[in-house]
Amino acid sequence: xxxxxxxxxxxxxxxxxxxxxxxxxxxxxxxxxxxxxxxxxxxxxxxxxxxxxxxxxxxxxxxxxxxxxxxxxxxx
Amino acid sequence: xxxxxxxxxxxxxxxxxxxxxxxxxxxxxxxxxxxxxxxxxxxxxxxxxxxxxxxxxxxxxxxxxxxxxxxxxxxxxxxxxxxxxxxxxxxxxxxxxxxxxxxxxxxxxxxxxxxxxxxxxxxxxxxxxxxxxxxxxxxxxxxxxxxxxxxxxxxxxxxxxxxxxxxxxxxxxxxxxxxxxxxxxxxxxxxxxxxxxxxxxxxxxxxxxxxxxxxxxxxxxxxxxxxxxxxxxxxxxxxxxxxxxxxxxxxxxxxxxxxxxxxxxxxxxxxx
Numbered sequence: 001x002x003x004x005x006x007x008x009x010x011x012x013x014x015x016x017x018x019x020x021x022x023x024x025x026x027x028x029x030x031x032x033x034x035x036x037x038x039x040x041x042x043x044x045x046x047x048x049x050x051x052x053x054x055x056x057x058x059x060x061x062x063x064x065x066x067x068x069x070x071x072x073x074x075x076x
Numbered sequence: 077x078x079x080x081x082x083x084x085x086x087x088x089x090x091x092x093x094x095x096x097x098x099x100x101x102x103x104x105x106x107x108x109x110x111x112x113x114x115x116x117x118x119x120x121x122x123x124x125x126x127x128x129x130x131x132x133x134x135x136x137x138x139x140x141x142x143x144x145x146x147x148x149x150x151x152x153x154x155x156x157x158x159x160x161x162x163x164x165x166x167x168x169x170x171x172x173x174x175x176x177x178x179x180x181x182x183x184x185x186x187x188x189x190x191x192x193x194x195x196x197x198x199x200x201x202x203x204x205x206x207x208x209x210x211x212x213x214x215x216x217x218x219x220x221x222x223x224x225x226x227x228x229x230x231x232x233x234x235x236x237x238x239x240x241x242x243x244x245x246x247x248x249x250x251x252x253x254x255x256x257x258x259x260x261x262x263x264x265x266x267x268x269x270x271x272x273x274x275x276x277x278x279x280x281x282x283x284x285x286x287x288x289x290x291x292x293x294x295x296x297x298x299x300x301x302x303x304x305x306x307x308x309x310x311x312x313x314x315x316x317x318x319x320x321x322x323x324x325x326x327x328x329x330x331x332x333x334x335x336x337x338x339x340x341x342x343x344x345x346x347x348x
Contacts, residue, residue: 052170055334063269066276 014072021068028061119208126205129191159183162333170337174344178337181222186333189215189274193325196282197318204278204325209271216271219336224263227343236343262342270335277328281321288314 036054040047140155148156162183168175189206196204206212227236241258242251288310295307 048169052334052338055331056338059269059273059331059335063273066269066272069276069280070272 018068022065025061025063025065028064029058032057032061119203121201121203122205122208125195125201125203126192126211129195129205130188133187133191158187162186166330166334166337170334170341171344172341174340178340182333182337185215185219185336186329189332190325190329193278193329194322196278196285196325197321202285204282206274206328207278207282209275212271212274215274215332216267219270219339220267223336223339223343226340230344239345240342266339270332274328274332277324281317281324285314285317285321288317 032054036050039050137155140151143149144152159179163175163179166186167179167182171178192205192211194204195201196207224236227239230236231239237259240262241255243254243258246254291310292307292314295303295310
């Protein structure tokens, strides 16, 4: 019996791969800013002190998603 | 019924293979131009914008600092605010007593990246120069060479690498694992992520706006009232994305400068 297709998908499986690659950094960046907001709410005068670390943590966790973004350009 | 129409509109006219929506490709105006016989040259538009941005930056600061007065005029105030933002917010806050010496470099870095990012949302120009990989790579290399040079000058060649790779006060066996990791993350990956972050953000933002624009134009030119009404969605979304890009332009310039300052600080720091 021939297989019957309900729908056909075209495109590149790499898009799914990037979606998977973005999960972790998404959660990570969310945690970084959530912690920054809650620490600022608890102690407003520490905002300037912790901003540097917030941006540093943001940049480092975001890097993984960006690596996923540029991999197709490197591999092709 | 309306849902079907919506789906048809969003799937962009499945009937007629050749006539369907053609997504903008990466090559549409990126990276390189092709001249007559297919020879690849650097993108002329990007180079023109690059030079133009530098000229605007120089002209603005020359004009702002020309008639420096105790009671600053509007232009002088704008120039000093921009410089002061980096000097106080990044240079002195992170580099401490070295801050004033590095403020000029960091402010230049920030404003250069910012203006090259902003080209992406300036009407007519619409191409962020930093979405060409060479520009972020060059900037990251400048930062890398600087913090290596500064660190080696202060701590000596072996002292610097020891500071970068060696974490004191951990069990000796762990060094087998940690020294390569620290070397990789502090010496190799730092400039790489610095360049890739700026490039990927500007590139992705530019592609988003382009796709929104292409989609709107495609729907509007494909005829029919439904398609016309549906075309409003990507058009409005595209305008929203432009304002989002404004945020990203400032943020990425800030993050790049901040990380450059943090790397310089890690080289200038006293040994731990």
